[in-house]
Amino acid sequence: MECIITIELGTNAVRVYAFDLNGNILGSLKGYCPTFHSEPDHSEQDPDQIFITMLYVLKNLLNDLVHPKKYKVLSICFSASMHSVLAVDKSGNPMGNAITWADNRANKEAAELKNSSLGKKIYKTTGTPLHPMSPLTKIAWIKNNEKEKFKQVSKFLSLKGYILQQLTGEYMIDYSIASATGLLNIHKIQWEPEALKFAGITSAMLPDLVPVFTSAGKLNKAYQTSLGLSVDTKLLVGSSDGCMAVLGDGINGEGMANITVEDSGAVRVMGDKVLQDDKQRFFNYLLTENRYVSGGPTNNGGIIFEWFTRQFGDFKNPFDIEDSMLELINEASGISAGSDGLIFLPYLLGERAPIWNANARGVYFGINIKHTKAHFLRAVIEGILYEIYSIGKTLQEHRAFKNLSINGSFGTLPFFVQMVADIYNKPVRLRQNYHSVSYGSYLISATEMGIYNSLDEAVKTVVLGDFVTPEKNNHRTYLKYYKIFETLSTKLADEFADIAALQQS
């Protein structure tokens, strides 16, 4: 028997799945990796710890499941979070930790670039919003603030690039991760000279640019032995978690959109054209030569509901946040749609799409004497979804879609899925499981191996749950409140700036 393994290098965990050739899950394991915040704006991960965690989790899955059942591993496909940057010296050794997508140290670099004519040009060619998340601005930050270190840097890698280099000795970056750096011209698929110049680097300081189906090279002998893998096990560079999630949810071309709600969130569509937005609100990442994943990210997804749960949940069992969250969701379902006029802006972490305002903060609006704790709770969930709706709404100015799927654990909760359907007034799929990223990696592997003739054919095999249909009355209610939500989100810009300044001082 044969199998395909997928490895997902996420921001807080490494997840390894084993699939049979038909895409059925044989087993999976995860291993936690911490994010360090040495300063409030900083967000870093230890590349060696991620490497060791990946080895450990992979090895356990192989030893517990794959080897005892005599599965032959045909290929291992990688996916990773976008926007990470790791500087390595001329021996390939990391110069400190990797900087993750959540790091905001390059705020100044991003703001300056965004307001310049160079910025507009760079956004047009790279498709990546000018934001401190992008490696473009992070590398510029290192250039401006760590001059000595910058001189010693031989290459700038992504976390996945480092892991692959450790395994095979090759330096590579796939189209998807590359298109999230802000350094890649996504129309020509080559490094963009103006962006490189702003970052202060040459293309020689970046890994080789390759399609997502590319073999990352031969697994080093020692790892073949310790993992018990044969020399013909193929390592595929794979893609980014964002692109894989869309692929794994069966989104292919127009008419469908995908919502991710994890800690943060995103709304994404796929198409064969770049989505050009004069206001620079959307990202465009490359899956293959003619497949662009476009959309907008939010900072304030599930993490905001978690925050509320930690403050106000019951915690009958210590540390059981899932249980407390489910209880709260149950409680929220007792309040009618619209929370009887209580509106919540969820911008506790500042916001990216569509308002792109790092100073935005949370707001309760419209509190009256009849509102109870349960109203405050339901308003939080509605606020998170209004924000997700606002991304989808602006996306629809460019690209129409008829239905939606949700990945992340929230996509399995009927109450939550119904709310999304009602707010969007579109059918939304309710699902049993949520491993879209890994399934996307399986589809890439299976297509590369010729099990499917094309990605199009592969994507058609994705089986998702049934549609939940929207309730018209609820939709009408939500729309009335959404109008106020949308107005407040931009109207409060001056006050957001004032309060953020006070909070930072």
Place this chain on the structure above:
Amino acid sequence: MKQFLLCQKNALELRLFPHITEIGVVKNSAIRLNGFLNIVADGLKIYYVQEGKFEWTINRQPFILYPGDAAIILPGTEFGNENNVLEIGSFSWIHIQVKANEKGQLLKGSWSCLTDGESHAISKILQVNGSTVLQKFTEAGNIFKSIQSELFNQHIGYQARVNHLLDEIFIHMARQFSRISNPGRDFPSTFMKLEYELRRDLSHQWTVEEMATLVGLGTTLFNDKVKSYSGFSPVSYLINIRISEAIKLLKKPDISLTDIALNIGFYSSQHFSTTFKKLTGYTPSQFRKNHLRTK
């Protein structure tokens, strides 16, 4: 409680307890200037307020204590009233001889019944929190009362009882501190704190019990929580941190394999080498050779 003061130097009651340097109760009905001096403590001191309101400084930080509050003063910490004033009210205190070893661990001595692991974990918790005030620490008041009556009545078994009661103070302090810092809501941040402590003292031979104590959980629940949150058993997670650290150290040419092994908590370079190879396929020296070569 009545006023009393027993000092190791001259109190017969403390003859069997060389580790108790001082124990007493004061009831003060008028403000006394120069009645409460600023001192640097060499043992561990606990002051428990029964009545009144006291403004004390610990490490030059001001605290206000109300009845039920206790000041926990670690060895070497400055403590007293800023103006040396003894305020109106009543409080009890005990000074216990504890020594800090070269790593800063507080050693209680042979009188204690706590196991080495428990003792180490408690010492960690006290140091993480530093000298400070524990609010509503009424257990301390009750234990002080019991110690006092044991010392004065000297019924059969009082020597063991007093030492047990001292252990109990330490246990209650540790539990109260970990309850405050881990209110049972946010496992990710609790786990981050644990991770931080593990990394800070990686050479220590951590046990699961110690780790569990540090985050204020029983061992079984701790195991379950760590496993479901991180995918690792606590010990595997620790090994992972150790090997990640090893990878960094191996890339520096000037530190020996034995030193690396001991620095990151393996008891021998052999033990280090086996664990490293099991995970990476390379022995540490092979790994080092591969990475010191300039590519």
